[in-house]
Amino acid sequence: MQKLAIQMTGVVKRFKQHEVLKGLNLAVPERSIFAFLGNNGEGKSTAIRLMLGLLHPDQGTIQILGRDIARERKYILQQTGCLVEAPSAYPNLTAREFLRIACTLKALPRSEIDRVLEIVGLTADGRRRIAQFSLGMKQRLALAHALVGSPKLLILDEPGNGLDPVGMQEIRGLIASLPNASNCTVLISSHQLDEVEKIATHVALLKEGRVQFQSEMATLYAQQDGYLTLTVDDAVSAQRVLIETLLDQVFDVTITSAQSLRVDRIPQELAYRVNACLIKADLRLHQSIFEKPTLEQWFHQTTQEVQFTPRRAA
Numbered sequence: 001m002q003k004l005a006i007q008m009t010g011v012v013k014r015f016k017q018h019e020v021l022k023g024l025n026l027a028v029p030e031r032s033i034f035a036f037l038g039n040n041g042e043g044k045s046t047a048i049r050l051m052l053g054l055l056h057p058d059q060g061t062i063q064i065l066g067r068d069i070a071r072e073r074k075y076i077l078q079q080t081g082c083l084v085e086a087p088s089a090y091p092n093l094t095a096r097e098f099l100r101i102a103c104t105l106k107a108l109p110r111s112e113i114d115r116v117l118e119i120v121g122l123t124a125d126g127r128r129r130i131a132q133f134s135l136g137m138k139q140r141l142a143l144a145h146a147l148v149g150s151p152k153l154l155i156l157d158e159p160g161n162g163l164d165p166v167g168m169q170e171i172r173g174l175i176a177s178l179p180n181a182s183n184c185t186v187l188i189s190s191h192q193l194d195e196v197e198k199i200a201t202h203v204a205l206l207k208e209g210r211v212q213f214q215s216e217m218a219t220l221y222a223q224q225d226g227y228l229t230l231t232v233d234d235a236v237s238a239q240r241v242l243i244e245t246l247l248d249q250v251f252d253v254t255i256t257s258a259q260s261l262r263v264d265r266i267p268q269e270l271a272y273r274v275n276a277c278l279i280k281a282d283l284r285l286h287q288s289i290f291e292k293p294t295l296e297q298w299f300h301q302t303t304q305e306v307q308f309t310p311r312r313a314a
């Protein structure tokens with residue numbers, strides 16, 4: 001059985017009368033890059049604070065790296081790095097002074113400061129005060145802080161905050177390399193779904209206090225219907241033929257221009273039948289592209305409870 005880096009079972013968390021987590025079950029496999037998603041206020045940060053032992057659950061159990069956070073928090077925090085907010089709280093410290101605190105707590109030599117500063121591209125700025133840093137530099141420093149001690153588990157809340165496109169690409173590459181290079185599991189909570197999609201191996205969706213959906217990314221894509229974009233000579237005729245011929249199949253067929261159509265909510269295995277149907281009717285088909293919804297499209301469909309399942313054409 002696959003080992004889990006994070007296992008939350010039946011976790012309930014209330015703030016006075018407000019029950020934020022209502023029996024959360026979460027299983028994060030070791031060495032995964034795990035996207036932890038949900039709309040604002042669904043409880044992602046609360047769940048992360050519980051994982052780090054900053055809050056205590058009202059019910060349920062939380063195992064991190066195979067150990068109980070309630071009993072072995074010190075061990076767990078030594079093995080865990082987290083980026084929860086940029087280090088604006090320490091404006092008068094230099095970057096090196098800020099990192100030295102983490103090195104001291106983890107009993108690591110100063111060479112560790114050089115190592116993590118280099119990873120995030122801040123070597124030349126180590127002696128500058130954090131107050132002089134841009135937002136993106138603060139974010140890089142926060143990531144350097146999380147990387148101190150080569151943690152086995154990295155928890156990142158909005159790691160892309162304030163990064164420019166080049167910085168984003170660098171940090172994305174770094175995160176993607178961690179499972180293989182450092183045997184590290186990465187949990188990312190972010191609303192930048194296009195970025196998350198590029199590196200995540202697993203995904204969970206938090207809604208109304210529970211994990212509504214959880215799977216490998218590959219399984220999520222395999223389960224999704226997609227859409228087909230067709231380029232033809234005559235879109236009106238093509239639409240008529242498709243609706244007449246495939247009436248009992250299940251398509252939404254929309255004309256998008258005089259020469260193009262879109263067939264929505266279609267399983268991949270039926271895409272070839274659409275192409276065959278047009279060719280059989282002697283209609284010229286110039287291009288047929290099948291695509292799956294992006295993570296962002298899936299997120300909107302799922303959180304708005306719009307079913308992305310095939311529908312009968314009118």
Ligand SMILES: Nc1ncnc2c1ncn2[C@@H]1O[C@H](COP(=O)(O)OP(=O)(O)OP(=O)(O)O)[C@@H](O)[C@H]1O
Nearest residue numbers: 015016018020038039040041042043044045046047
């Ligand atoms: N210390 C607290 N006291 C009272 N309510 C809280 C506390 N912390 C969080 N909440 C409430 O819990 C709910 C979930 O908040 P949380 O910050 O965990 O959501 P989130 O999913 O991380 O949101 P976002 O995507 O905006 O960061 C919100 O309604 C919030 O107001």
